Amino acid sequence: MERMKAPASTSGTAQAPQEPRWLTDEEQHVWRSFMEGVTLLDDHLDRQLQRDAGMPHVYYGLLVKLAEAPRRRLRMTELAMLAKITRSRLSHAIARLEKNGWVHREDCPDDKRGQFAVLTDEGYDVLRQTAPGHVEAVRQAVFDRLTPQQQKSLGEIMRIVAEGLQPAEAGADLPWLR
Amino acid sequence: MERMKAPASTSGTAQAPQEPRWLTDEEQHVWRSFMEGVTLLDDHLDRQLQRDAGMPHVYYGLLVKLAEAPRRRLRMTELAMLAKITRSRLSHAIARLEKNGWVHREDCPDDKRGQFAVLTDEGYDVLRQTAPGHVEAVRQAVFDRLTPQQQKSLGEIMRIVAEGLQPAEAGADLPWLR
DNA sequence: GGCTCCTCCTTGAACTTTAAACAAATGGTC
DNA sequence: GACCATTTGTTTAAAGTTCAAGGAGGAGCC
Numbered sequence: 001m002e003r004m005k006a007p008a009s010t011s012g013t014a015q016a017p018q019e020p021r022w023l024t025d026e027e028q029h030v031w032r033s034f035m036e037g038v039t040l041l042d043d044h045l046d047r048q049l050q051r052d053a054g055m056p057h058v059y060y061g062l063l064v065k066l067a068e069a070p071r072r073r074l075r076m077t078e079l080a081m082l083a084k085i086t087r088s089r090l091s092h093a094i095a096r097l098e099k100n101g102w103v104h105r106e107d108c109p110d111d112k113r114g115q116f117a118v119l120t121d122e123g124y125d126v127l128r129q130t131a132p133g134h135v136e137a138v139r140q141a142v143f144d145r146l147t148p149q150q151q152k153s154l155g156e157i158m159r160i161v162a163e164g165l166q167p168a169e170a171g172a173d174l175p176w177l178r
Numbered sequence: 179m180e181r182m183k184a185p186a187s188t189s190g191t192a193q194a195p196q197e198p199r200w201l202t203d204e205e206q207h208v209w210r211s212f213m214e215g216v217t218l219l220d221d222h223l224d225r226q227l228q229r230d231a232g233m234p235h236v237y238y239g240l241l242v243k244l245a246e247a248p249r250r251r252l253r254m255t256e257l258a259m260l261a262k263i264t265r266s267r268l269s270h271a272i273a274r275l276e277k278n279g280w281v282h283r284e285d286c287p288d289d290k291r292g293q294f295a296v297l298t299d300e301g302y303d304v305l306r307q308t309a310p311g312h313v314e315a316v317r318q319a320v321f322d323r324l325t326p327q328q329q330k331s332l333g334e335i336m337r338i339v340a341e342g343l344q345p346a347e348a349g350a351d352l353p354w355l356r
Numbered sequence: 357g358g359c360t361c362c363t364c365c366t367t368g369a370a371c372t373t374t375a376a377a378c379a380a381a382t383g384g385t386c
Numbered sequence: 387g388a389c390c391a392t393t394t395g396t397t398t399a400a401a402g403t404t405c406a407a408g409g410a411g412g413a414g415c416c
Binding site for chain 1: 393394395396397404
Binding site for chain 1: 198200313314320329331332334343
């Protein structure tokens with residue numbers, strides 16, 4: 001419903017709502033393709049990783065962030081920000097990954113409130129074993145189908161979108177912007 | 179983890195796994211921007227609709243599909259396919275929307291197994307009242323930030339991605355492709 | 357009719373995510 | 387030091403999603 005009958009504009013002078021800026025037909029098509037593609041892709045990758053690695057895509061992404069971090073560890077808040085998820089969600093996720101033995105928590109010496117999420121060797125192994133299959137899935141679904149120019153555009157476009165939704169300040173919780 | 183140390187290639191003649199086609203640096207940047215943008219956008223719209231319409235984005239999408247359908251009604255399977263979700267998920271979702279009074283089920287006369295999901299007047303009203311705010315959110319997050327050319331590219335690109343992941347045959351359940 | 361296979365949709369359990377509330381530690385200010 | 391606001395991370399419950407299983411109707415075939 002990106003477009004609908006417009007409400008009669010108030011004849012007064014101080015109307016606030018204004019006429020909604022409905023999407024044009026072209027914009028609607030773009031939006032629907034986008035939502036459709038994202039939905040299908042997300043489900044596809046979730047299924048692929050659930051099957052081959054025993055975890056959803058987001059959890060896999062957490063292990064990746066940890067694997068790339070200095071001592072394969074990150075503070076909870078930092079990991080949450082990198083992965084663009086709330087701290088609450090991260091708490092649950094790490095709890096689950098800990099149960100799998102792929103991550104363990106460690107106290108932060110500097111800040112007694114702090115916790116590090118640390119990638120275990122088992123976690124690293126899971127990543128090493130499942131990464132090839134995952135890249136292949138990403139390639140087949142996305143990169144193999146796009147021209148180099150399209151790949152470049154996609155990157156630029158999504159970077160712009162992401163920037164626009166970035167949290168105002170680091171450290172803030174996710175309900176960033178209102 | 180779109181890239182990682184490669185396993186030593188087997189020297190035999192019949193190795194299947196092959197060297198994984200890791201992502202190049204550029205591809206990785208594209209992929210990360212994409213995932214980041216999608217995550218932030220999805221969360222943003224979910225929050226916006228949860229706040230203003232009392233339902234997640236997917237549910238809102240279901241009401242939209244119903245509103246556009248001939249007699250504001252669709253068979254469950256068809257709605258599931260249009261929305262790109264499983265029938266199971268749809269069953270739960272419609273149950274919830276029914277509790278809200280925004281949708282109601284109706285038996286299909288032709289096929290006793292069949293059910294129609296029908297948008298109620300209340301459901302339509304919710305849509306009419308919340309659509310302006312939602313379009314505005316979509317505009318601010320996406321269209322206002324992109325040039326017409328970028329909008330066009332985004333549409334083409336995501337249409338290609340979506341097509342590649344489309345279910346083989348209509349009527350099949352979602353675990354389409356394997 | 358009886359049989360088999362498929363389709364339509366639902367269900368319940370397990371799992372994940374969200375939202376709100378909270379304890380503990382920190383940091384600045386007086 | 388005492389105070390108060392902020393930050394960190396967790397917890398609880400409710401909501402949503404997934405997965406596997408299943409009841410019931412339809413469709414083709416004998």
